Amino acid sequence: METxxxxxxxxxVRSGKSSFAEKKAAERASEIGGSLHYLATGMPSDQEMENRxxxxxxxxxxxxxxxxxxxxxxxxxxxxxxxxxxDVLLLDCLTxxxxxxxxxxxxxxxxxxxxxxxxxxxxxxxxxxxxxxxLVIVSNEVLSDPLHEKNDLxxxxxxxxxxxxxxxxxxxxxxxxxxxxxxxxxxGVKR
Amino acid sequence: xHFVTGGAFNGKQAWVKGKYPGSEWISAYKGEPLVExxxxxxxxxxxxxxxxxxxxxxxxxxxxxxxxxxxxxxLNGYIDWENSxxxxxxxxxxxxxxxxxxxxxxxxxxxRDLTGWAYQDLSTRCSHVDVIWYGINQTxxxxxxxxx
Numbered sequence: 188m189e190t191x192x193x194x195x196x197x198x199x200v201r202s203g204k205s206s207f208a209e210k211k212a213a214e215r216a217s218e219i220g221g222s223l224h225y226l227a228t229g230m231p232s233d234q235e236m237e238n239r240x241x242x243x244x245x246x247x248x249x250x251x252x253x254x255x256x257x258x259x260x261x262x263x264x265x266x267x268x269x270x271x272x273x274d275v276l277l278l279d280c281l282t283x284x285x286x287x288x289x290x291x292x293x294x295x296x297x298x299x300x301x302x303x304x305x306x307x308x309x310x311x312x313x314x315x316x317x318x319x320x321x322l323v324i325v326s327n328e329v330l331s332d333p334l335h336e337k338n339d340l341x342x343x344x345x346x347x348x349x350x351x352x353x354x355x356x357x358x359x360x361x362x363x364x365x366x367x368x369x370x371x372x373x374x375g376v377k378r
Numbered sequence: 379x380h381f382v383t384g385g386a387f388n389g390k391q392a393w394v395k396g397k398y399p400g401s402e403w404i405s406a407y408k409g410e411p412l413v414e415x416x417x418x419x420x421x422x423x424x425x426x427x428x429x430x431x432x433x434x435x436x437x438x439x440x441x442x443x444x445x446x447x448x449x450x451x452x453l454n455g456y457i458d459w460e461n462s463x464x465x466x467x468x469x470x471x472x473x474x475x476x477x478x479x480x481x482x483x484x485x486x487x488x489x490r491d492l493t494g495w496a497y498q499d500l501s502t503r504c505s506h507v508d509v510i511w512y513g514i515n516q517t518x519x520x521x522x523x524x525x526x
Contacts, residue, residue, distance in 0.1 A: 330385035332478030333430070333490065349387025349512070356512040364511060373514050 191316045194323045195355050195374075198365030205243060205279055207363070207370050208325045212277045213252045215321045221273035224319075225256045226263060228284040243279075260287040264311025267318045274319040281326035281355075284308065285348055296343055305347055309354055324355060328364070379456060380469045381500050384510035390471050391427065393510050398423055398469055406431035414452050416459040422466050429472035429500075430493050437489040446495050453503050470504075472497060 194211055198204035216223045225247065231237045247254045257266055263284060270276065278284070288308060294300045316322040330349055334342045356362045361375035382390050394401075402421035404410050406428025412435075416424060436445040460466045476494045481487050501507050507519035 328385070330387060331474065331476075333475035333481070333486065334386055346387050349385070349389075352512040353387075353389045356514060362512070362514070373511055373516070 191319045191322050192360035193312075193316060193355065193358055194321065195326070195352075195359040195362040196323065196365060196370070197326045197328050197352065197363070199328050202328075202365045203368035203370075204325055204365040206246060207365055207368075208277055208279065208323050209247060209250060212275050212321070212323045213250060215323075216252065216275040219273055219275075219320055221275050221320050222271075223252055223254045224270065224274055224276045225254045226266070226276060226278040226315075227256055227258045228260055228263070228278070228280060228287060230258075230260045230287070260284070261291045262311070264314040267311075267314040270315065270318040272320060275321045275323070276315060276319045277323045277325070278315075279325040281308075281324055281351065282329060282348060285344070285351065289344070289347075296340065301343060301347055305350060308351060312355070324359075326352060326355075379453075379460060379500075379504045380467070380506040380508070381497070381504045382469060382471045382508050382510060383474050383497065385477075386473050386475075388510045389513040390473070390510045393508075393513065393515055394425055394427075394469055394471060398425065398467070401425045401467075401469065403427060412452070414455065416456060416468065422463070423469070424467070425469045425471065427471045429470055429496070430475050430489075433472075433493050433496055434489045437492045438485060442488050442492045442495070445492050446499065449496050450499050453500060457503055470500060472500070474509075 194208075196204050196208045196211070212223055215221070227240070229236060229240060231240055244256075259266060261284070263278065285304070285308065288304050289296070312322070312324070326348070330345055334345060336342060356374060359374060362373045363370045364373050365371070382394055384390050401423040402419060403425045404413055404427065406412070412432040413419065413424075413426065433445070433449070436448065439445075440448065456468050460468055472493070474497075476490055476497075481490060501519060504519065506517070508515040508517050
């Protein structure tokens, strides 16, 4: 099977990145007559999270397309074998996935642990993209605050997510930054 | 003079290394001080990295206005240095720290204010400004759009 291409989409909170990603995925699926899969990394940990998830589910129901939802907070790559050549996958979102992976084990956030998580995520992305037609990855813009202490958890998290974003943008066929609902094409050609 | 900015960990350093190989690097992240007079260096292509850190140091030592004026003087010196011989180039890398929540601490607010002003003062004096987004550069100066 030909390796699937990646579309990478980032934006701030409530920027409209998820809706845009759903639209892109649905367009692609109708073009090729493929099936839509939603890889949800967020866990309904409290009422607010439940509401947010319900809101996204409602959007997808209203879209008129049929989505199969996979709720998986860590180890997304384990789903890879369940997908087929004509599947279009939407992973929402990378920042949550990274958080889940980092906290899934009781470990010190030392260099080797962070490196291991970084490589695991890239390997798992590679595994799922090999088994589908198109992989759309949604992530958050979180690198706008001043960073202080090098040993701070926020600093380490930002470094990791920045490096992941760079790797994924490099692999991606298209990359978008969504600003206030407007998708700005940063890499690739419009199609 | 070329200003390269963008959020933290977006690949600014890698981009500059690719664009200006063989340049001399002075880095605030390594604790090196801001070079006020470039004539003390022998290279013709100089990269100053981590401008926001140097601005933080200065914002702790003087008022925002004093620091801004001081920095404008330094920049004007850089321009003179660049113009006084052929093929001289200065590249300044500064992380954008101005877009998050307003900091609670007064010193952090001052630092952020100063950084915003200084980046404007810098861009005005630069022939080239690029914003790096996860390794991809967006040239925002010179502006190629039809609006002038």
